[in-house]
Amino acid sequence: MSPYWSEVVRALTPYVPGEQPRLPNLVKLNTNENPYGPSPQALAAIEREIGDGLRLYPDPQGMPLREAIAAGHGGISPQEVFVGNGSDEVLGFAFLALLKQALPVLFADITYSFYPVYCRLYGIEHRLVPLRDDFSLAVEDYRQPNGGIVLANPNAPTGRMLHLEEIETLLTDHPDSVVLVDEAYVDFAQPPYASAAVLVPRHPNLLVVQTFSKSRSLAGLRVGFAIGQRPLIEALERVKDSFNSYPLDRLALAGATAALADRDWFERTRQAVIASRTQLSRQLAALGFEVLPSQANFVFARHAERDAGELATALRARAVLVRHFRAPRIDQFLRITVGNEAQCQALIAALGECLGAH
Ligand code: PMP
Numbered sequence: 001m002s003p004y005w006s007e008v009v010r011a012l013t014p015y016v017p018g019e020q021p022r023l024p025n026l027v028k029l030n031t032n033e034n035p036y037g038p039s040p041q042a043l044a045a046i047e048r049e050i051g052d053g054l055r056l057y058p059d060p061q062g063m064p065l066r067e068a069i070a071a072g073h074g075g076i077s078p079q080e081v082f083v084g085n086g087s088d089e090v091l092g093f094a095f096l097a098l099l100k101q102a103l104p105v106l107f108a109d110i111t112y113s114f115y116p117v118y119c120r121l122y123g124i125e126h127r128l129v130p131l132r133d134d135f136s137l138a139v140e141d142y143r144q145p146n147g148g149i150v151l152a153n154p155n156a157p158t159g160r161m162l163h164l165e166e167i168e169t170l171l172t173d174h175p176d177s178v179v180l181v182d183e184a185y186v187d188f189a190q191p192p193y194a195s196a197a198v199l200v201p202r203h204p205n206l207l208v209v210q211t212f213s214k215s216r217s218l219a220g221l222r223v224g225f226a227i228g229q230r231p232l233i234e235a236l237e238r239v240k241d242s243f244n245s246y247p248l249d250r251l252a253l254a255g256a257t258a259a260l261a262d263r264d265w266f267e268r269t270r271q272a273v274i275a276s277r278t279q280l281s282r283q284l285a286a287l288g289f290e291v292l293p294s295q296a297n298f299v300f301a302r303h304a305e306r307d308a309g310e311l312a313t314a315l316r317a318r319a320v321l322v323r324h325f326r327a328p329r330i331d332q333f334l335r336i337t338v339g340n341e342a343q344c345q346a347l348i349a350a351l352g353e354c355l356g357a358h
Pocket residue numbers: 085086087088089112152155156182184210211212213219223224
């Protein structure tokens with residue numbers, strides 16, 4: 001606290017991201033990064049962009065990237081795409097641009113913990129809607145007056161996912177509210193689960209947010225985007241142009257556009273993550289964990305007998321980082337990012353030691 005702080009800053013409770021320690025040889029499974037690295041084509045495009053051209057500001061609209069994103073989604077035009085500096089920024093703009101302040105915004109009690117942070121920043125009232133005991137989301141529980149609905153799908157940190165029909169129910173139940181679907185992990189979902197982006201042409205109240213941080217392995221480049229009908233995108237543009245005209249730099253625009261073009265790399269790496277998720281879930285179950293069904297690049301698991309906080313500390317002592325949230329209902333769970341095969345094996349070996357050492 002400082003006398004120089006504004007009233008707004010005094011009232012903030014900032015989001016705390018998972019740690020990024022600078023230690024070598026860590027098995028880092030705490031922030032849902034992709035173990036396979038970005039497409040070589042994306043890296044080459046970034047390198048090509050380094051030069052005298054950096055004198056110049058980037059395209060303020062990010063048009064080539066918006067065109068590439070639209071081309072990858074049938075029935076969507078570039079005008080129905082918004083790009084920003086990571087999906088956290090896109091979400092931050094969407095909360096300000098689209099959620100009505102007169103009524104509480106609804107989101108789950110167990111979900112991405114950045115949502116209440118945005119609410120505090122903007123003075124938006126919110127109401128938590130509890131997930132069921134098995135951490136699934138009941139869309140009928142949202143039938144109450146609201147100024148908007150926000151959900152992560154797949155949800156974080158649970159990994160559970162709603163079907164498209166359930167998203168559509170939310171959209172038709174609440175025609176006067178924006179339904180913001182945060183799909184940071186959607187590329188790791190398997191049919192019949194799917195992205196809600198296909199519903200955008202039919203639903204003017206739907207905004208779908210995605211990121212290049214997870215399935216495109218570009219968390220360090222900071223690129224996120226939203227898909228929605230023109231009036232919603234225009235609202236995001238109005239906020240962006242009142243804040244920062246150039247949220248995406250030249251390297252980010254070039255790298256993200258090239259990453260989209262490399263379909264082969266995208267498919268191979270995401271299928272590898274999906275296969276490891278299945279294997280990791282089985283191995284954790286064999287060690288006595290209950291593992292929630294996950295459509296994301298992480299699993300959420302609780303051991304029948306061992307305290308999750310103690311396990312996280314014991315893993316850390318063995319140079320394995322996982323995420324543990326000291327929050328109601330989930331403080332006995334560990335959120336474990338699906339790593340590559342060697343990382344998953346190191347985790348299972350370390351866990352075996354921790355459990356055996358009891
Ligand atoms: N949404 C969810 C549900 C997330 O878990 C994350 C990653 N912490 C984000 C959005 C933000 O990702 P990024 O800003 O890297 O796009």
